[in-house]
Amino acid sequence: SNSTDFLLALENVTVSFDGFKAVNGLNLYIDKGELRVIIGPNGAGKTTVLDLICGRTKVSDGSIKFKDQEITGLKEYEIVRRGIGRKFQNPSIYEDLTVFENLELSMPHGRNVAGALFWKRSEEVTERVREIAEMIFLSDLLDRRAETLSHGQKQWLEIGMLLMQDPELLMLDEPVAGMSVSERVKTAELLNEIIKHRSVIVIEHDMKFVESIAHRVTVLHQGKILAEGDMDTIQHDPKVKEVYLGH
Ligand code: ADP
Numbered sequence: 410s411n412s413t414d415f416l417l418a419l420e421n422v423t424v425s426f427d428g429f430k431a432v433n434g435l436n437l438y439i440d441k442g443e444l445r446v447i448i449g450p451n452g453a454g455k456t457t458v459l460d461l462i463c464g465r466t467k468v469s470d471g472s473i474k475f476k477d478q479e480i481t482g483l484k485e486y487e488i489v490r491r492g493i494g495r496k497f498q499n500p501s502i503y504e505d506l507t508v509f510e511n512l513e514l515s516m517p518h519g520r521n522v523a524g525a526l527f528w529k530r531s532e533e534v535t536e537r538v539r540e541i542a543e544m545i546f547l548s549d550l551l552d553r554r555a556e557t558l559s560h561g562q563k564q565w566l567e568i569g570m571l572l573m574q575d576p577e578l579l580m581l582d583e584p585v586a587g588m589s590v591s592e593r594v595k596t597a598e599l600l601n602e603i604i605k606h607r608s609v610i611v612i613e614h615d616m617k618f619v620e621s622i623a624h625r626v627t628v629l630h631q632g633k634i635l636a637e638g639d640m641d642t643i644q645h646d647p648k649v650k651e652v653y654l655g656h
């Protein structure tokens with residue numbers, strides 16, 4: 410099919426580290442409003458794929474298109490501006506600021522006609538902070554210092570900080586690692602809320618969580634796609650079973 414149909418299209422993407430191909434001729438297509446989960450054994454190339462999409466690692470060969478525009482080779486901040494947000498495993502929140510302040514600081518500033526930076530009007534920011542805080546289950550904790558939050562709440566706060574930038578594609582690396590069972594359930598709820606208006610790519614190891622959220626799963630192995638499909642298809646795929654049982 411045509412790449413113009415997709416929000417994100419990786420075509421024949423390869424990255425070599427000293428001749429070792431961590432990602433090897435990858436074709437990956439993400440639709441608008443899709444929640445895609447990437448799984449695969451350690452060293453399969455999952456993190457590298459997200460690094461390539463967000464511009465942190467340079468593509469050796471192939472192309473990455475977002476909304477039908479080439480983003481291959483753009484700088485990280487330029488890719489953020491195009492509408493791609495990335496969350497890493499360790500939250501990068503400001504521990505000694507409040508939940509409200511953390512969200513407020515993440516609202517992108519604008520430029521006036523003279524090109525000078527300005528902060529958006531405060532009512533607009535406050536309204537957006539309230540809206541996002543509700544999505545991430547922190548409405549009642551807006552005045553709490555971030556350091557007092559649970560591990561799971563900190564993860565949500567960071568997702569909220571990314572949402573303040575209004576990305577069209579959000580990439581999350583193991584969002585439920587270290588979370589309690591009830592926090593996992595709420596995170597699944599949150600992701601389903603997010604994809605009403607955006608697309609999400611998640612790297613995940615917790616298969617129970619994957620089952621609870623996944624629309625479509627991509628299994629990576631040695632930098633290539635081993636299998637792709639719904640959870641049922643993946644679980645019954647003999648190639649997938651072999652890779653996981655072999656470890
Ligand atoms: P995963 O996230 O699936 O565990 P990674 O994407 O982290 O896998 O790594 C894929 C392979 O690429 C691994 O063998 C890893 O050692 C290698 N790799 C990743 N980043 C680098 C790098 N910057 N330099 C050299 N090798 C790397």
